[in-house]
Amino acid sequence: MEIDYKKIEEIIQRYGTEPEDLLMILQDISEIYNYVPPVLVPFLSQKLNIGESLIYGVATFYKTVSLEPKGKYMVSVCTGTACHVRGAEKLMDALENDLGIEEGGTTEDLEFSLEGVRCIGCCASGPVITVNKDTHGGLDRSTVLESIAQYKKSG
């Protein structure tokens, strides 16, 4: 993958080079590439004058940042209590089978990532999933597959 270092420099200029600017910088980089390419770790370490271990630490701690490629579509299954009792586990199971990945995984074509998340605040519609910014509720094993089918590449 080609890294556009000019864009990265622009992001750094936007936020600054203090250690507390790191998270915002990593989040903006993630918006471009869907993750933080590890090749940028030494680059950022030098630009912000911080240790690479701090960058790895922040990337591991915050869910919004990842050093591993993520899918174009992040499928998040709510595993909060209300959704759990309404069958969230079955949704996760159906999605794992359909996408051929386990919770926490990403499909090889980098189209989908699958994760479990805590309550997303619409318990009355549970069980719910989100696909990027879209929310789908009242799902069961089969309707959850219909919900994600619309995001699959045609053909």
Ligand code: FES
């Ligand atoms: S428990 Fe799933 S939305 Fe609240």
